[in-house]
Amino acid sequence: MEVKHCGDDDLPSCPDKSNDVFPGGVVSHERASDCEFENMEDSRDFGLLRDFEFCESNEFDEARLFSDFQRYEEQLEAISYHGLLDSLKYDIATPSIETCLKEIAGFGGISSDIRVECAAERSWALPLTTSLEILNRYKCGLKRMRDTRDGIRAHDLSTVDMIRIAGAKFIQSSTSRDANGNLSAHPYDYYLNGYPEEVKRNVRLAMTLFAAAEKVGAQKFEAAIEFLDQCDGLSSACGNSVERIVHHFSGALRERIDREKGTVSEKGLGRRLTLDIDAEIMKPSVPVLMTHQQIPFFQLQQLCTMQTIMENVAESKKVHVIDLGIRNGSQWVILMQVLAARQENPVELLKITAIGTFSPELIEGTGKRLEEFAEDLKLPFSFNIIMLSDMNDFREDLIGLQDNETVIVYAQFLLRSMIPHPDRLEFIMSVIKRINPIIMVVAEIDANLNSPVFVARFVDALLYYSAFFDSFEDCMKRDDENRKFTECVLFAKAIRTIVAAEGEERSERHVKLNVWRAFFHRYRMIEVGLGISSMNQVALMKNSLPCAKSCTLAMNGKSLVIGWKDTPICFLSTWKFPGTSEHDV
Template sequence: MYTSRKKPNSAGIQLYYQQQSLRQIDSNKNRFKTLQTNSNNGGRRQRTNVSLETSNWESNWEKQFCTLESSQVANDVIAFDSPSSASGDPFNMRSTFSPQISRYCSSDNTTNVSPLGVYSSADDDSFEFKMKEIELSLVGTDIEVFGSCLSNSNGSLHQGTSQDNEFHIDEMISEQGFKESEISLLGPSSDIVDSCQSNLNGSLHQGTSQYDWSQFEEIIPKLDLKEELIRCAQFVFDGDFQKAIGFMNKVLGKMVSVAGSPIQRLGAYMLEGLRARVESSGSAIYKALKCEEPTSIELMSAMHILYQICPYFQFAYISSNAVICEEMQNESRIHIIDFQIAQGSQWMLLLHALKHKPGGPPFIRVTGIDDSQSFHARGGKLDIVGKKLEDCAKTCKVPFEFNSVKMYGCEVQLEDFEVQHDEVLVVNFPFALHHIPDESVSMENHRDRLLRLVKILSPKVVLFVEQESNTNTSPFLPRFAETLNYYTAMFESIDVALPRDDKKRINAEQHCVARDIVNIIACEGDERFERHELFGKWKARFSMAGFVPLLLSPSVIDSVRTLLKDFNKDYRIEQTDVAINLAWKSKVMCTSSAWRCY
């Protein structure tokens, strides 16, 4: 039904850049020979012997091959501030984060040419200096490659048609599975790695055929992991897969750990996402992980741990239930359509709240919509949820009925809801709509279609909770930075609740969070279903569908504030004119709002 983006052509990307410089090769050939002789004298690099005659050409070379200006988004810019905690918004990705790429800014707020092309001879230990030193020693090899490309082009450069093409992607990807040494970075406790190892059809080249990555070992402890993750993402974005693979294996692999600090744990999963993207097998890896998931009991245990140690799910349930109790206090029959029924926990909380309602509780009918993830987590069909809720309703003495819709949310039609004329309707979207494809994925635009469909039902209130992140239509590089920024805050919030070596915490992160991260980074098109939008965009979608925001009362706000008393003091509630934000320190994590038809 949908089309996905095909594998990026490494040869095509790199040869495109080379083509722009072929005309300069002849005029500078003598300079290259001098540079090659001085750089490889006696088989050893001697950076001090490089002739000053090459400096101007070298500057032009760097501008063409080591800067963002030479990429396909030459005029776009990503603003990166100095590394800090998530609460400080280290990449300057505020709620108005743009899908454009800004210039890389150093810690002193000066603007450099590029995160990859910065070179300072004043600091011999800098990453950029080491990279520049290695690249200068390879100029002679590059000339031979360019000559070969020129002689075989017949007037134009053929992308990836020659077996001798040193830039062809097949030279970078071998025919065997992941080597154990390449994926051992996550440790023996990592289920995500075991799945990757057993399901990949290809392997990542070691990336050391040209670059001597051992030179970087001495400076790895001095590197900032956030900056290096962005640097590697830039390599991948530029199509420089050889450099990216070597960097993953020899630098990033030594900096991450599933039992380390929040950024080290997040970095481990983002690194796996980058590996998957380089293999152009994001979908294969993600589906393999889904197939290799733990048993239902294990997954439910991991989800329960996350539910207990973080307030995100409880924030969604309690804020929405408070609106229902307030808006429906005079109604006798209430029909709730839930697009993310999961385990039904939200409605168990509501049933307990309604049992004390003055005048007796109303009749409640819940229509739960199913999906494969919830099915696996429950260990069975929606009937399991219905039975749990019926038992709970009997205990609370609340009249109750359950109706199941066993299909994915974007597949539902009007007749599936079985709305009755004597019921007041409530529609619930808890962390659900970001999984529904929009106009960027499908011409059918199920995201807006679903909102218009709900409008036809004329519900009294629509409840909406989503993550405050911008990963839907953003290009790869800004999406990577946004994911790094957002999930750094999430991993920090998890970190304060359980020890770093706690197996339960590791399982919760791997089973409930890591797969989302891999999907965001590695997949495109209809294969990527983690597509978050900022509240401003959701607000526009609801408005175009025929809804207006419902002002939330102080009692709703108080319910959420009471919830946070049981969690870390760095969680905060922010109230706007139409929504409630849950923040970790200064980073807004999710937003709750209510809507009605106009």
């Protein structure tokens, strides 16, 4: 195993760097918009407004509301694409909370005057009731229940369903506020008539969390703490999925209050949580591995990735994979097994080059495990490590490319880490372009968790993690120690970073597939369709899982999106640069 270091002051310096339906229910939609999951119409697919069936029971004009927020989001996303994800700063003229509440019934126009500014990043003050209308991008989804509330059972509703209900009811409950904007003593009960008692409890709890977030957004911290105290009394890290999600988001809001006030409270412990999530996932940790085995998203993503790579190296004798930000390396076991079993045109060498910027001992451990596995398989194998002090030290001459190698670049949950540092993202893409791999495989979270608007980011994060917690509720026992570790350590840190931090401290950032697509198009990259064999394999595996009905697959353009009960979770996308031979892909 070869290890190269670059960029460390105590090591030799490096030269200066130059500046339509598949088996198993996979639905294909050939358009560059957010994917439509089975039984879901995503309101961000702006061209399909005519296909929407809005809830007749709503007391406000959803169609008009949707149109207003369509314009707002289109402008916001257009700026994001042009400005490299989040590198530009914005100043938005937003309505006051009073204006939003008065316009809920009719919803007049919402000002979306966007001006580019050069000031330091700051948290936008978008009112929560305005941000909650973002829920409509996930579709109302409640039409199946509108006339049958008495027949609804608690387990008929997912965690996201109950969060959606809570958001809609929170907006409606605004009419129960007094002249000072405070909620009355029991503002929610009237709006929950007809729901089962367990659903009522969960929805009340989520509505209380929304009330706390609204107060935090308005910097009314004492009022927010009162609502958070109610949340803490009714939620638990060991309860049902709604109680768990509220517990963690309540802690994140408390931390945000601490940061805003410059204090440290007993329950706002996030700042003391110094866990490095990426380093933890790199370890051959039992909780991480066991959770991945029980939750379908990453199994499906890894299977499709390996099948796609195998299709592209079917005739290659020497395969060179450049793994940007390698983790525990478990996915490469699949590729190694298949290549070792190849009778015709046997592989002469599989080389994996791992690029890392931290924890060299963990990467070396990954390499040793893979080398031992390759030895057992009698597979010719080479594992090389390139340690960089900064991704801006990455150069193609460090890779040691050979003329007869088939080169593939693999980036799993790596690019999002560079969103706060767009110069690094631009630089690494320029290096990959010079390497010109046969394909570049990208796996990322498919969620918009990078808005500079605090309350918008809060709502998006709450919906995204609610889907994840719901999958845990269906796939794992509540007292499962691996589940507790993932929720209370990994997810808790991520949630607190997304909700409480701003600027460079907000390191946990994710954007939607369409944003990455626009970014890759800047390099004239071509989106490569996943092979039929890959899609068939992933569909077969999905249908074999106990949670097959809840786990959803869909095509967004030529990329695969994996979701849970209508909520996108992650995507797999393959790309090539102009000039790569068509027969190679």
